[in-house]
Amino acid sequence: MQKQSKYSALSLEQAEACYQLALTEQKLGNIEKAQENFDRAVQLFSEMDASKQVEKVQLAATHKTEKIPN
Numbered sequence: 001m002q003k004q005s006k007y008s009a010l011s012l013e014q015a016e017a018c019y020q021l022a023l024t025e026q027k028l029g030n031i032e033k034a035q036e037n038f039d040r041a042v043q044l045f046s047e048m049d050a051s052k053q054v055e056k057v058q059l060a061a062t063h064k065t066e067k068i069p070n
Helices: 002-028 031-047 051-062
Strands: none
Touching: 002 031, 002 051, 031 051
């Protein structure tokens, strides 16, 4: 049973990392890379039945942000 909880924690960390990376890519103006990471985060959160997190990611994916100037 301990192995399963570690897998869940790892999945949660991966999903959150994908979400945070997507937000960063979005701010940098790398929309395609951002969308790939948003999609991966949704997939991972969905596998965990984490509907609130899925909703959070989907909302962020549709949010338009200003690109950070170079």
